Amino acid sequence: MKTFISIILFCFFISSCGQYKYDLAIKDIQIFDSETTKVLENKTVLINADTIAAIIDSKSSFRAKKTIEGNNRLLTPGFIDTHVHTVGNYGAQATSPENYKEDNGLEMLRDLQAEHYLNHGVTTIIDMGQPEPWIDVTLDWQKNPTPNHPNIFICGGSMVSDEDRRQPEHHIEVMNPENGREKVREYASRGLKYMKLYSKLKKADYEAMADEAKKQGIIINSHVDNNRVTISEGIDYGVKNFEHFFTLTPSILNYDEHWPKMNAMYDIKMNSSIDEFAAQMVYFFGYIESNKEYENRLMTLLDKMAAEGATFSSALNVVASAAGQSDFFTSFEYFPIRDAPMVNYNSKQQKQLDLAYEAFMKYIKIAHDKGVKLRVGTDCRFGGRAFLSELILFNKAGFSVGETLQIATLNGYEAMDLDSNRGRIEVGQTADLILFDKNPFSTIDNVLSEKIIIKDGLVFKPTKSIGHELRTILLDDGIEQSKAWLSKAKSDNTYPKIKVSALKNTVRELFAGGKTKEAIAAYEIFKNGFPEKSYEIDGVTITNSSYEMIRNGDTDDLKTYYNFCKSNFPEANIYLGLSVYMEILEGGIAAGQNHFNSYVKDDKYILDENEINGLGYLYLQSGKAEEAIAVFEMNVTPFPGSWNVYDSLGEAYLAVGDKERAKLNYKKSLELNPESSSGIAALKKL
Known part of the structure; x- marks a missing residue:
């Protein structure tokens, strides 16, 4: 009897264990x-x-x-975004991942990836260029995926050739072809599967790195848009993946010749904002459509790409946003925070832009029909939501729903060699x-x-986050409503305890985004909630935000922002050019000159030739030639060996009709740089 019962119990146990297959x-x-x-x-x-x-x-x-x-x-299948930037787009400080280790700040940044990508169905992202100090952190994320975050695969920094100018933190300079090969081998040894060759690479460096990548088994993704290397040449070097459909244009047209012609055709000026740049990329396709020869060149290149199995990422929502064609605004640069493009076109130019956008989308469809593999690469702050807008834009351009979903899934996984276990x-x-x-x-x-x-x-x-959501409430509902919301959210059991790291990141984003009142309100919330915690802001953030306010004419906000930063973040070294602007704003040119002379050798301020030169052009482009001349003359003092400061000063004198001083400065510029095309052209005109 006991044996019979044991058999029954054993059978029941087996049945229970096998209940769930x-x-x-x-x-x-x-x-x-x-x-x-x-x-x-x-x-x-x-x-x-x-x-x-x-x-x-x-x-x-x-x-x-x-x-x-x-x-x-x-x-x-889950979607794949083949072009994102996971560091700068979230307000993260480029050179200091160490600053995010407090209160599990690195996990906070990873949670932002989930919010911005996974929450919209993007289960895999490819980081297409980050500062090298972040490689170890993001490579660890790559090696240790979780169900709560998108899969991430990184390519390290964006490779550029050595240049005599300050590079963005995510641009990594190579000195020569052999140094480029060394960088490829270094990345391969660190376990990276991808690298990005950027548009500022010289041809010899590009060719050497593409060749070494083949030897090391690294997949190259290439952004070429300045006539140093064309897409056709990249294909010849073995590169298959290219960034942004709009980069077709410099591979069939020389920008030095055709950019001025394109601007003249549409009566537009050189771009002064990133959104105007994106819009001009759209205009270029209208320019191509207007000339059969240029269109034939484009068709020839598309045929070669299709024959060689080349692929293109899209960045479609960014250019559509700049052209006013998307339901959801995004930009290549999130800062300053905005919900409309920074462009200034009249009704005629906007109509021309609409037609150029139609041409742009027509050529995307032609590329697809010829067999060029397209994949989504949003390259913007709110990539997941932008991704969905791109699918709508593809469909509006004549792509079937099936083709659109294939672009969102399999095409990207195949291009990144991830299709063995994803994409189907x-x-x-x-x-x-x-x-x-x-x-x-x-x-x-x-x-x-x-x-x-x-x-x-x-x-x-x-996962809900009080710190992250506060940013949205501040921007959408205002300061007073955000305070009431915050009080309620703190007592809401559906929210986890507020993270210092998330709140600090919100403060950083708002300051960097030029949202002065909201940033100050968030900072006060942070200091009231965590008085023992410190918060720092760097001079680069202060300077970039200030210049955006200057361009937008927001002088009242600028004064509030600048004075608040100087009072609350005294450790942040302010750029000297910006401080000169503030002195001129308050006391005129003489005050700016006195300030410059007093602090030109003071470590309290950052002295940067390009920043001061940029300030001069900011004045010049806004019709303030006297201020421009004063600033350009200031720049000559600490940088007497720079041909560019004399070239700029000559341009400013020419703008006010002082031809003699213009000649003197252009001649000085050419003495220092006999190959200066702008100086040669200006002296010929004079």
């Missing part, structure tokens, strides 16, 4: 086939751990620990999936609908 089932769904762009009906996907274990008909039985009722909804819904693939509430095949706008996101086989649940 799968961890997760997504039942009764439509599956998007990213290979064929077709939809498979009446399916159930079964998942074990982080992997798709089986795909069966909806009517077939199964045993799973958890089941999601699909109700005939669409399931797609197949047995053996990683279970990174999107289940849409509303079907995009009914209308593409449904990509914006609610969705269940499955990452590594688990349902993703966004």
Whole structure:
């Protein structure tokens, strides 16, 4: 009798253990086939751990620990954004990841990735250029993915050739071809799979690095837009992946010759903002469309790209935003914070821009039809939301929904050589999936609908953050409403305890974004909540934000911002040119000159030739020639060996009709740099 009972208990134990064969089932769904762009009906996907274990008909039985009722909804692979910047876009300080270790600040930045990408269905991101001090941190994220964050793959810094100017923190200079090869080998030894060759690389450096990358098994992603290396030459060097569709133009037209012609055609000036630059990239496609010879060159290049298996990332929402064609504004540069492009076109120019945008999208469709593989690369702050807008823009341009979803998924994974376990819904693939509430095949706008996101086989649940959400409340609802919201959020059990790191990041973003009143309010919230904690802001942030206010004519905000920063962050070395501007603003040119002479050798201020020269041009372009001349003359004193300071001074004198002084300065410029094209051209005119 005991034996019989034991057998029964044993059988019951075996039955119980075998009750659940799968961890997760997504039942009764439509599956998007990213290979064929077709939809498979009446399916159930079964998942074990982080992997798709089986795909069966909806009517077939199964045993799973958890089941999601699909109700005939669409399931797609997780999206991939092949061009993001995860450091600067979140207000992070470029050179100091150490500053984020307090209060688990590095995890806070990773949570921002989840908020901005994974929350919208982007399960994989490729970081296309970051400051090198961050490589160890982000490489650790790459090696240790989690279900709560998007997969990240990095390429290190953006490679540029040695130049006699200050580089952005994420641009890494190589001195010569052999030094470039050494950099490729260094990255390979550190475990990087990708590298980015940027537009400022000289041809010899580019060729050497592309060649070494092939030897080291590194995939090159290339941004070429300044006539040093063309896309065609990049392909000849073995490069397949190119950044931004708009970079086609300098590969068929020399910018030195055609940029002035394009500007003349549309009666526009050289760009003074990043948004005007993006708009002018759109204008260029209207310029190409107007000339059959240029269009034929474009078709020849697209044919070569298709034949060689080359791919293009999009940056579509950024250029569409600059042209006023997107429902969601983004820009290549998030700062200053804004929701509309910084452009100033009249109605005629805007109509021309609309037509140029149509040409731009027409050529994207032609490229696709010829066989050029397109992939999404948003290259902007709110990449996940921008990603969804790009899908809508592709569809509006004539791409089918299936083609659009293929661009969002398989094309990107294939280009990045990640398609062995991602990009398809197949047995053996990683279970990174999107289940849409509303079907995009009914209308593409449904990509914006609610969705269940499955990452590594688990349902993703966004984490709330008081510090992060405060930024949005301040900008959207104002200071007083944000204080009331904050008080309520602190007592709301759905929010975790406020993180110092998240609040500090919000303060940093608002200061860097030129939102003076909101930044000061956030800073006061931070100091009241954490009086024992310190907060620092660097001179670069103060300077960049101030100049944006100057360009926008926000002098009242500028004074408040500048004085607040000087009082609260005395350790931040202010750039000397900016301080000169503030003195001129208050007391005129003489006050600015006295200030410059008093502090030109003082370590309290940062002396930078390019910054002061930029200030001079800021005056010159706004019609304040006397101030421009004064500033350019100041720049001669500490930099008498620079040809460029004399060239700029000559231009300013010419602007006021003083031809003799203009000649003297252009001649001095040419003595220092006989190859200066601007100096030669100016003296010929004179």
